[in-house]
Amino acid sequence: MVEVFAVASGKGGTGKTTSTLALGMALADDYDVTVIDADTGMANLLFHTGLSDRETTLHEVLGGDEPVEAAIYERFGMDVIPCGTSLSGFREADPARLREVVATVAEQTDVILLDSAATLGSRSAVLPIVLADRVVIVVQPTIPAISDGLKVQEYATTYGTGIAGVLFNRVTQDEGIDRVSDKAQQYFEGEILASIPESEEVREARRASQPLLAYAPESEAARSYRNATDSLTVRDGEEGTVADRFRNAVIPEL
Amino acid sequence: MNLPQGRLLRQRVLSSPETVLTGALDRRLTGYARLEPQETLLLSADRVGVVTFVDGVPVAAYHTAPDASGTDALTEIASSGPYRLGLYELEESALDRIHESESARVPPEMPARVLGGDQQLIERTRQRAPNDRLESESNGRDSLAAVEAFLENEQQIEAIRDRAQSEAESRADEWNLPVE
Numbered sequence A: 001m002v003e004v005f006a007v008a009s010g011k012g013g014t015g016k017t018t019s020t021l022a023l024g025m026a027l028a029d030d031y032d033v034t035v036i037d038a039d040t041g042m043a044n045l046l047f048h049t050g051l052s053d054r055e056t057t058l059h060e061v062l063g064g065d066e067p068v069e070a071a072i073y074e075r076f077g078m079d080v081i082p083c084g085t086s087l088s089g090f091r092e093a094d095p096a097r098l099r100e101v102v103a104t105v106a107e108q109t110d111v112i113l114l115d116s117a118a119t120l121g122s123r124s125a126v127l128p129i130v131l132a133d134r135v136v137i138v139v140q141p142t143i144p145a146i147s148d149g150l151k152v153q154e155y156a157t158t159y160g161t162g163i164a165g166v167l168f169n170r171v172t173q174d175e176g177i178d179r180v181s182d183k184a185q186q187y188f189e190g191e192i193l194a195s196i197p198e199s200e201e202v203r204e205a206r207r208a209s210q211p212l213l214a215y216a217p218e219s220e221a222a223r224s225y226r227n228a229t230d231s232l233t234v235r236d237g238e239e240g241t242v243a244d245r246f247r248n249a250v251i252p253e254l
Numbered sequence B: 001m002n003l004p005q006g007r008l009l010r011q012r013v014l015s016s017p018e019t020v021l022t023g024a025l026d027r028r029l030t031g032y033a034r035l036e037p038q039e040t041l042l043l044s045a046d047r048v049g050v051v052t053f054v055d056g057v058p059v060a061a062y063h064t065a066p067d068a069s070g071t072d073a074l075t076e077i078a079s080s081g082p083y084r085l086g087l088y089e090l091e092e093s094a095l096d097r098i099h100e101s102e103s104a105r106v107p108p109e110m111p112a113r114v115l116g117g118d119q120q121l122i123e124r125t126r127q128r129a130p131n132d133r134l135e136s137e138s139n140g141r142d143s144l145a146a147v148e149a150f151l152e153n154e155q156q157i158e159a160i161r162d163r164a165q166s167e168a169e170s171r172a173d174e175w176n177l178p179v180e
């Protein structure tokens, strides 16, 4: 089985990378999980996983120089495919090859999480949303972030991608968030999965180049992420058919 | 509502509207910020939001298409990024007319609350604001209350979703992506 999730927000700094790794680690208790940094223009998953000195990353794979296997690192109970940060790596990467990468990885894992870009402004930025089965939308409880989250939902729906749920991140006020979350629910097609508090542990984990669930597994934020995955039922897809689906996906070359 | 053209200080594309407020506060701007959604280019509507400032502190806001002023205008701006931003300097006297409009005036920290600014920006704005404005205009409505009010306006949210949908469709066409 395999299900592909894009973790997206349409806005910067909402906590997509933090959430990708936290959800990945929580899901890794029950599934084989692969996380891919599909934010190929502004990659930062490598900094959250202690992989910033690796030479072979998704860039080299998308550039046609390396097979996918060479860019897979076992970290924190997951398979991690980081992406490099160099401009030349980005220039030489062919975003359309991401589909092939997902197809290959789909043959050997249960859950794929695609950490996505902070924008909907280019073809390569929306590609993870196009390729995914469902999207996890990460928003802060602010009007601009929720509006951008709704935009992500409309883009996803347009491309036939489902909505797995919404995470409210960086929540600073306990009172009020439940009312906001209830009211937001009526506009989102997936469940509101959790409210993650703004917390020092999340920042410290980033500074320590570790995912939150490795650095502070007992923190309130970590607990919230684990609760979120309780409401996230991974759907079965036949490995073969899924891989085929990605190989044959009607995504025309650039 | 019309403002005389100010002197352009800065022009850029941005996705987080609250950075406008930080920029205005840092340079103690007297003048206005003009925010135009990038999507306007695609959908060719004339949607522009304006926030005015005195000494870096927001005073008034309005929006065209849909027409809105005050907090409603801010909500309209908050929900339509990414933007092309222009920051303009203007003499305070040129801002008098709009600043006399009760419906356009907003409490000093309201733009920070509605545009998603953090607590630090809200505090800094309040510190810079003249005391009489804090007393007479601040209504104590907190940031989550602003979000709640936004979520209660079903019509406005439908409008955001409709715009996003047509944008997604025209983009799919442009980028040659498959549509369901």
Ligand SMILES: Nc1ncnc2c1ncn2[C@@H]1O[C@H](COP(=O)(O)OP(=O)(O)OP(=O)(O)O)[C@@H](O)[C@H]1O
Pocket (backbone or CB within 6 Å): A009, A011, A012, A013, A014, A015, A016, A017, A018, A019, A039, A042, A044, A117, A118, A169, A170, A171, A196, A197, A198, A199, A200, A202, A203, A204, A206, A221
């Ligand atoms: N709940 C939280 N509490 C405190 N800090 C947080 C929280 N979530 C994220 N952050 C911090 O905010 C910053 C941005 O988080 P992250 O990199 O996960 O966001 P992102 O959406 O992936 O950003 P980008 O759009 O730049 O890719 C990081 O420094 C992270 O540590």
Ligand SMILES: [Mg+2]
Pocket (backbone or CB within 6 Å): A016, A017, A018, A039, A044, A045, A115
């Ligand atoms: Mg990121």
